[in-house]
Amino acid sequence: MQLEIKELNYKYPGSVGDVFQQLNCQVTEPGFHALFGPSGVGKTTLAKMIAGDIKGFAGEINLQRIHQVLYTYNLERLPGWCCLREHLDSITPKSNRQRLEDLVDSFGLQPCLNSRFAQLSLGQQNRTNLARYLLQDFDLLIMDESLANVDEITKEKIILKIKSLFPERCFLYISHNVVEVSKFCKQILVLRSHYKAPQAVSLQGQDFNGQRILKEKDLEQIMLEIVNAA
C-alpha cells in the first residue's frame, strides 16, 4: 500500500499564487497517519486531489494497492428526513453490519440513534459522520478535522478504536492539534508554504495504540519537531 505524490504543482483557477510547487511526499504503509500544517497551506486541497475531487494539477499522485479513497470533512451533514438509525442501516453494506453495532457503541452514538441529525450536538454530528464512512469499504480514508468539537477523552477512544479495527487500512488525519497528531499518528506529513523547500516534511509520530506507556520526553520532542517544521 503506497501513496506517492510527485512534483505536484497547483494553483486555484483565477488565483495568482501557487498552492503547491514541486510538492513531493509519500506514505508507504498502512496505519494512522497525519497531514499537518498551518491554516491555508493546502491540506484540504491536497486531500481533495488524492480523493479525486480536484483535477487539473501538474505532477503525479500514485496510489498503489489503494483502490477506494474516501474523503470526509467535519461540515458534512446527514439527510434530515430520517433518524440516525435509519440512515446508518440504509448506508451500511451487508458485509459490515457487525461493525455498525461496534462503532455505535464505541463512538457513543447509542443515545442518539433515534434522533435526527439536526438535533445532535456538533461533536455528535461529527462522530456520526465519521462512523458512516468507517462503515464503507475503503483503502484510504482522509479525515479532514473529522473529530472537531469532540472532547479529548472520546476522541482518544475513537482514534484507538479506529486503529484497532482497521490495522490494514490507511488513514490520513488532518488536524491542527499538535498533541494528538504527535501521540496517535505513525507518520506525520507536515505541509508548509510553497516558498519553503521542501514543501512537505515527513516525521515519525508516537503511533500510540493504548498498549504501552508513552514517554513524555519523546512526545515533546516530536511536538517540537512538528512546530519547527511547520
Add this chain to the structure above:
Amino acid sequence: MLHRRVYQFLIIYFIGFAALMLVKYSLNLSDYTIPGVSEIWTTCRRYFGLYLMAVLNTLCVAILGHLLSICMATVVGIIGRLTIWIGSFIRVAAYNIQAYPIVAVAPIIFILLGDGLSSRLLIAAMICYFPLLLSFIGILSEPVKEIEHFFESTLRMNWRLQAKIRAFENIHKLITVIVGSATLAMVGTIVAEFIAANAGIGYSIRIALYQSDLAKILVALFLIGICTSVYLVFLEWIGWLVKKRLGNI
C-alpha cells in the same frame, strides 16, 4: 377563528369598499356609476349562491391547473438540473420563455381549443407554470455539497436521491413558491374565463361588465378574495403538515 389571510383580505376589501363609497358620496356620483350600499346588498343576496358556485368552479379549474403546473415544473426542473446539454437547454429556454407574457398567447389557445375547460385549464397552468419552473430549476440545480458528498463518494447518488436531498433542504422555499403561485393560478383561470369560457367567475364578471353592473363585480371580487384566501390557507396547512412529517419543523 378566522385565519390571518382571510381577515387580512376582509380588512383590505372593506377599506377598498369604503374608499369607493367615499368617492361616490364626495363626488355625488350616480347609482348607475357606483351603486349604493343597499343596491350592493340586494345584489349580494340575489347572486351570492350563483356567484359562489361560479367561484368554486373557477377555483376547481385553478387547483387543477396549479397541480398540473407543479407536476410539469417538477419533471422539467429535475431534467433542468442536469449539467449536460439538455439541462442547460431547458434552463435557458425557461428563462427566455418566462419573459414572454403568457396572457398574450391566450387568444391562440382560445382559437385552437375553443372556449371551455381545456382552454381555461391550459391558460391557468401556463400562467403559474413559469414562476414555479424557475424556482424549481434554481432549487434542484443547486448542490447541497455537505450532504451530497457522502453519497457521491460512495457511489450511491442517483437522480431521485439528489432531487430528494435538494427538495428537502429547500422545502420552505418550495412551499412558499407553491403557495405564491396559487394566486397566479387563480388569476390565470379568471383571465382565461375573460377570454375563452362558458362558465366560471371570470365569465360572470365579463357579463356583469357588459351590463356595467358594478354591484355584481363587487360581489364577485368579494367571493374571489375569500375563496382564494381559503385555498392559500389550505396550501399553507398542507405545507405545514409536509414539513412536520419530514421533521423539518
